[in-house]
Amino acid sequence: MGWGRGEAVDGSETGWGRQAEPAPRWRALLDRARLAGRGAEHHDVDHRAEETPAPPPETLPRRAAGTGWTGRAQAVARPADASFGAEPAYRVEATYRVEPAHRVDPRYGGEPAYQAEPAYRAEPEPRAEPSWRAEPEPRAEPSWRAEPVRPPEPGYPEPPPRGRGTASVESRYALLDGGYQPEAAPPESRYALLDRGRYRPEAHPDPEPARIEPPRIEPARVEWRAPEPETELERAAGVLRRELGGPRVLAFANPKGGVHKTTATVLAAATVGSVRGRGVLAWDDNELRGTLGLRAGSARHARTIRHLIHDLAQIEILEGATLLEHLDDYLRHASDGSYDVLAGEESPRFAQRLDQFTVKRVLELLRRTHDVVCVDTGNNVESPNWRTVMQAADQLVVTTVPREDAAFSADWMLDLLHEEGMGELADNAVTLISCPTPGRTPLQDDLERHFATRTRAVAVVPYDPALETGSSIEYHQLQAETRQGWLKAASVMLEPFAR
Structure with missing residues (x-):
């Protein structure tokens, strides 16, 4: 295979006697980006280089191994004093560019398949969750659940107050789960002492607040009445x-x-x-x-x-x-x-x-x-x-x-x-x-x-x-x-x- 410019290099055959690897997609994209970055100052040089015909290259002997770039790109201009057959000096900025044939080829050119698709749009900003998902603040328990306050018993220490907010860090449920034990057990109620026969209050405590008792249903009373004496006629008929x-x-x-x-x-x-x-x-x-x-x-x-x-x-x-x-x-x-x-x-x-x-x-x-x-x-x-x-x-x-x-x-x-x-x-x-x-x-x-x-x-x-x-x-x-x-x-x- 020759190195002339008139020959199209499609990358299917190398100059070294083995099958060439297909040009990667990123290489075509890289060349396009480099060409776009050159600016206006290199645009004329590229046109002049294209107008000046290059001398035909001499035939080179086959090499033992390829460099991996053979058939992918050719030098735009060759220095006059360079010996034939030596590797040309490649310029990163303007020496190499993609041949038009490679631009047309759908395998190496910019293809619609590599354009950004609508499906790969940026994800929308996360919306704030609605208020109903937020956990509501715990409501205060109704008053009927609270235990009535009883006056202290005479002769016994007043029990510690029971509050819902006494624990600042751990809730009352965490204390219960962790096996919380109070330091001192509350005193026995007067009812337990009465059952044991030990409690004898000297004076009656203050009366408890009035409670609405449900109506009491008295059990039905069965009164036994002696049967009326059987008459003589009833007795006769019974016989x-x-x-x-x-x-x-x-x-x-x-x-x-x-x-x-x-x-x-x-x-x-x-x-x-x-x-x-x-x-x-x-x-x-x-x-x-x-x-x-x-x-x-x-x-x-x-x-x-x-x-x-x-x-x-x-x-x-x-x-x-x-x-x-x-x-x-x-x-x-x-x-x-x-x-x-x-x-x-x-x-x-x-x-x-x-x-x-x-x-x-x-x-x-x-x-x-x-x-x-x-x-x-x-x-x-x-x-x-x-x-x-x-x-x-x-x-x-x-x-x-x-x-x-x-x-x-x-x-x-x-x-x-x-x-x-x-x-x-x-x-x-x-x-x-x-x-x-x-x-x-x-x-x-x-x-x-x-x-x-x-x-x-x-x-x-x-x-x-x-x-x-x-x-x-x-x-x-x-x-x-x-x-x-x-x-x-x-x-x-x-x-x-x-x-």
Whole structure:
């Protein structure tokens, strides 16, 4: 490669036989800065140097190693006495300059890429932080947090004052964190001394400032009051509502007719049924023509004990609800539904005496379906059905009226029961005296005293005009006094079994 000015030196090949290094960017910038610093006095010299053609350089032998500047710049002027091939003396100020070819070359010339970009602007001055970031000054604690000032105790040193600004350098929290311990513990309060039994103040201290105490809610006071004494009627109704420990049979008996056996059987069943609500039955066990079915219950059918005995074998093998459903076809019901009625035979043509075995089967069937069975026993004490009912009865009720013949018949029956081995039944019997007329007779007092010695209790039921006609008995149509009398009498009958 020659050193002539007409040849373009791009820096890709050196004059020393190896690849030239690319001109660094800072060199082009340095040359430009030097050219700009020369001033106006060197401008003409540069033009003259460019106008004067330089002699062609002679060919030089290759060197062993390059200087690193070969091909990057050429001498503008050469001294006349310099020997050919020697290194020219380079002037820093005006000898060297960048060739135009190198200025055009984007790799060595000033490029837009090396200009200051807008992104590299100077950072703006830091703005002052807004006031809200500054920590606020600590506010003084409200007065309600401050402990009230107590007067000093007599005989004790005054405690040191407690102030928030006592520590100048370290805050109170730093002292606490560092395990600060006061030099002397404050004296014990008067309350602690009182608990130990040592403090006995000679005089009361000044009263503390008045405080607004919250309203005190007094606890509810439960006052115990003795229950009011239970009335006799309430006690009687309570007895009838209790469990009886199983089905109970009440036998109403007196060999004398017209002594209110049927009336007593109906009203006793109606009274117990009105309190208990269900499970009560009245049975007319009169071997002759009985009237219980006519005086009690609705005439929804004409079936009697005879029809039940005819189908007894098919009914007694049933159980539960099926048994109640089939037995209901043979029973009559009170108008208010409080009790059931098993009527006796009402036609003299079909009247028949029941044997002992049949009576037991009927009683066993009724015990399975009802809690209380009231039986009208009739007048024949020699009949097997009368004796069978007496032997199966849980409670005997001797009915009578204030008449001597009725009382004599009842007294004779009690003697008969003792003779037949049923003295316990007679002694635990209840004598029921029904008043057929209003008012009280002297004979009634004598009868009450007499039967009180022979039976467990004596009950008296008052007269009621609704019973005088002998028609159908409606319990709700009776007078209040009559219903109360029957309520007391029925409770006396069932009281031994109530639990």
